[in-house]
Amino acid sequence: MEKTHKILNDPVYGFVSIPYGILFDLVEHPYFQRLRSIKQVSLTHYVYPGALHTRFHHALGALHLMTLAIDSLKRKGVKINKREAEAAKIAILLHDIGHGPFSHTLENTLIKAHHEDLSLLFMERLNDEFDGKLDLAIKIFRGKYKKHFLHQLVTGQLDMDRMDYLNRDSFFTGVAEGVIGYDRIIKMLNVADGRLVVEEKGVYSVERFLTSRRIMYWQVYLHKTVVSAEQMLKLVLRRARELYDAGTPVWSPPTLEYFLSNKITGEDFHNRRNELLDCFAELDDTDISSAVKAWCKHPDALLSYLSYGLVHRRLFRLEFSDKPFPEGYIRRVREALANNRDLPRGAEKFLIIGEESNSAYTIHKDEIMVLKKDGSVTPMSQASTFGIAPRTFTKHFLCYPKEISAELDRGADAGA
Known part of the structure; x- marks a missing residue:
């Protein structure tokens, strides 16, 4: 029987798979393989010695979570065809390909350019090389595709990027407060009016997610x-x-x-x-x-x-x-x-x-929307009894x- 997937053993999720075809070819590309030599959390290992994982690990983890999210949404009747699913996976796989050495640390120091802009340029360059097979992925990445929820899965307040890096960074630093119930949150995702929503019964898991994100920033990413x-x-x-x-x-x-x-x-x-x-x-x-x-x-x-x-x-x-x-x-x-x-x-x-500065939650970037049992949709800041509110914490x-x-x-x- 012909193999359809490459199986990898991820320390966070166990066995994960990469389908052969365009996704596997992108992983094998030198541009992507370079991410093996870029640390995910820069110099955090000076405080947490185990934090030596790379952008390569993170990108594959985010791809795995995107696969889980798409499968879950499709089981709920959300229309996602094979071409859209593949494009969303490409977008999340390549979302960090523009990172330079030591990730965010040297951004605007070594070069005056944002990593997301460079990621898009890399995607466009790869699109030329792969004869236009990344057209739809680029539209999704830029938020220009009609199904906006696919863009939200790539970059939003409940995206697969954040879902993986919180889980992965807490694993490699050993900071248990960062552990999130990613699997439950993914199962609670849905789509309403073309937008990504979380079902009401998943609100508590999202509250834990937001709290974990705030703790990870001050305890890990912004540790003095x-x-x-x-x-x-x-x-x-x-x-x-x-x-x-x-x-x-x-x-x-x-x-x-x-x-x-x-x-x-x-x-x-x-x-x-x-x-x-x-x-x-x-x-x-x-x-x-x-x-x-x-x-x-x-x-x-x-x-x-x-x-x-x-x-x-x-x-x-x-x-x-x-x-x-x-x-x-x-x-x-x-x-x-x-x-x-x-x-x-x-x-x-x-x-x-x-x-x-750190803002665990904001209303300026696609606020998390909650799908209530009666079918109505309410912003997370109004639906939560936990006191979720948009606030930026700044330390000098x-x-x-x-x-x-x-x-x-x-x-x-x-x-x-």
């Missing part, structure tokens, strides 16, 4: 040590680019050198699509890691200090605050950096001021080398 490491990596790349601009030699793998020495934007990718996509597709975490390791011994004191700290986990201190930090305190941090003898000259550049942060921590703490004690 993770944020510190990611900010240091950004500083490393910015310093390397400053040296390039000043004409100072900085060894880098060829592809990384190209993006450091040229300020490439999203517009450039559109104008020179094939050339830049091919170049970008050669770039992954290993290029950055090998460069940072080499830069530990670079003669530039700022670059070597930052690189050594990142490689050997000598990370910056990070302070979170619900309110912006007082100007007087920021000035004191800068002075401490400038005057500290253990830091290289120019260390005042190491002060990073920023903020991190200061990030700086730990060498000045004792001095700042003494100043705080004196002030008290």
Whole structure:
């Protein structure tokens, strides 16, 4: 008997399958295989050592959940033909193919382009290569297809992307609070008036999903040590680019050198699509890691200090605050950096001021709709008794080398 599917053993879901044909061919493509070398959660392994899974794992997991969702909807009488089902699976498989090294961390640092825009360009390039077989997938990905619920399965507040990354990231970090009842939520999905809805009896599972997402952001993705490491990596790349601009030699793998020495934007990718996509597709975490390791011994004191700290986990201190930090305190941090003898000259550049925000639920992006038993449809924010409300939580942060921590703490004690 001819085999119709490739069977894989996924650590989260067990045995999953990829149908032979266009889907399997896309998985085998070098553009997709590159995702094996891009970590799903960037530098989170500095806090949770098991978080070394990749975008490759995540994309296959999202494909698996999309298959489950489509099968469940079809059993409920939702009209999804074979061509639409395949296109939705292609869209979710390739939704993250535009991610650069270390995923979100270096977005708009190494290149000024959003990963979703690059994903679309990759899909269009693959569509040329596969003779138009991705036409419908691209329409679904862009939200231009008449059956909007298919787009919502790819990108929405109950999409298969979020469903997989919460489940997968909680598994590999060991943070049990992130575990969600993905299987029950998928079985509770339905379609009303062309839109994705969740049946009323699935509301509690969705509430748990939203709560888990909020916890995962503050406990994992925005953990202060993770944020510190990611900010240091950004500083490393910015310093390397400053040296390039000043004409100072900085060894880098060829592809990384190209993006450091040229300020490439999203517009450039559109104008020179094939050339830049091919170049970008050669770039992954290993290029950055090998460069940072080499830069530990670079003669530039700022670059070597930052690189050594990142490689050997000598990370910056990070302070979170619900309110912006007082100007007087920021000035004191800068002075401490400038005057500290253990830091290289120019260390005042190491002060990073920023903020991190998270919204567990929003009404601005296809609010989750609840299908009630009487057939009416109500927004989740009105149907839930759990207090689900659209709200953005913002934390301000200061990030700086730990060498000045004792001095700042003494100043705080004196002030008290």
